[in-house]
Amino acid sequence: MGTVKLASARVGALSRAAWLSATSYRVRILVSIVGIVLSIIPIFFVTDALQDVVSDSINTESSQYFAFAVVGMLALNFVGTAVTILPQQISSGITTGTLEALLSTRSRLPVLLAGLAAFPLIWTGLRSLVLLVAAWLMGAEVVWSQLFPSLLVVLLIVLAHLPFGLMGAALILAFRTAGPLAQGVLFLSAGLGGVYYSTTVIPSWLQTLSAFTPLAYGLRALRRMILRGEPISAVGADIGVLCLFAIVLTAASSAGFVVAFRYARRAGTLTQY
């Protein structure tokens, strides 16, 4: 069996195990789905009330504030999963001994990390789809024909934020805490990425900081595609910047993780709290 095929099988096996574990908690799954649908009801009324106030500032991305906010929430969900999942998985894996069992197999570390992150990201994708459908049923204008092309942007948003998760996992390996890294990334992404408002309305000095926030580019591209129906070629510049973030951050965080992994093997703390 080819290396890529075997790596895919391993990622698939870890995802399947996570899926079976997750679905064994039936009530939790149900609450998760119902909760996400219910969460947009207040958003609907608040955005409806503010529609006239914000319509000018958001019109390059959407004509409707409700749809604008829903796509912002959806993207922030992906960012949240991307920055928290690896630190969580590594931390719980160390506590339970699962990490030791996984590292003792013949699978390579990057494959294991991909496998650990895959199901939570897929699950976030499913929840996001439910959120989008619920919003559409409540009147959000969604260009469904652009759903599949916009998945590329979602993937790039994830790839640009997973490195923060990898850095968090490296900190867990080395210091047993990731500190406020995930919260910091989420706070900055929510504040400067244009989740609930357009980045054009924030003060100019904050707009400078916003230029260093990957989510700002991702969200702009995502909204223009799925809410305004623009083709992928129209958002090429934003996609290019997002790719650059993904490449640079992945390289930096991978190097950091390798150093932390080696440090933990040296210090003897790789598999014990």
Next chain:
Amino acid sequence: MVEMRGLTKLFPVRKNWKQILTQPFTSEMQTAVKGVSLSIARGEFFGLLGPNGAGKTTLFKMLATLILPDSGMAEVGGRNVVSEPDAVREMLTPVVPDERSLYWRLNAVENLRLFAVLQGLTGRVADERVQRSLEQVDLTETADKMVGQFSSGMKQRLLIARALLAEPEVLLLDEPTRSLDPLSARAFRAFLRDEIADRQGRTVLLATHNPEEALELCDRLAVLHHGELLATGTVSELRSLAGDDVYRASVKPPVGWTESQLWGREGAHDVALDPEDESGWRKLELRVPGGAEQAARVLAVLAADGMQVSRFEPARLTLAELLERIVELNQPRPDGTRNGADLALTEAVATVPDPDRSARG
């Protein structure tokens, strides 16, 4: 199959807040494993015996490539654990002792199926290997049950099955019976002995602090204490090196006789006299180096002192007593030298079958 030469691991001692503030740039190191050299043959069931904190788990984790040694060398099947960790994991699998490392919300088949794929098996081969592993550990009938509902013994067997999926040449078992009740532990040991060692003929390294477990299972033993290898050999060899100078007698001493009167005569030492039992006899224990002839001289001394002696024979130390004795012999003196039988014990590396191990054929 497994070679270690001067394997050493030090861990930094964790500082308290006062030390962090007053001595921020100093670091104190604690020795977890110190210069361990061992050679384990293919197909051997080898025991690492030592109390908690002896360094057994650290040694295992170095072999499993999860901890990097500070110095020395370790090889599995000729592959270096530091420079060729992937190749080592192809041959060696540790049985992770923590039951929580299983996926409790999955059943046994699902658990094994996951790890079969992670070990590089897919399709029908993976299914067959899962089935075979379940049969080997006698869990076929409960294969569809959620692992969280398993007993500790069943979970331990599933941990073994998980390790067997890859059909490793070397299996590391770190105190596999520690969470089992005595009956389950006994059954589990029988499984290790009959299935893993005798039938499958795998090279097994067993870390345990339970001497009887080591005695029952292992071809050879290494005694580890505070990270140092104190002795290596079959139980018979260890006994002959460290425990064959202890004698026990049943005596009625003359009035006023004390054990200090015997100390030093004809080489007798460590003399201990118990109180009278119900029949009026007292147990005397002493050490007499020099074999049976010297013991006969001590017996003559006792007779000359007017001692009635109903029994005088070499003590057959239990493995726990033997372990205690080996540790005692290796206690450093104030001048830094060792006591008694010293490090020569570690040179005993013969692999002859051990007559003490009655359970295995």
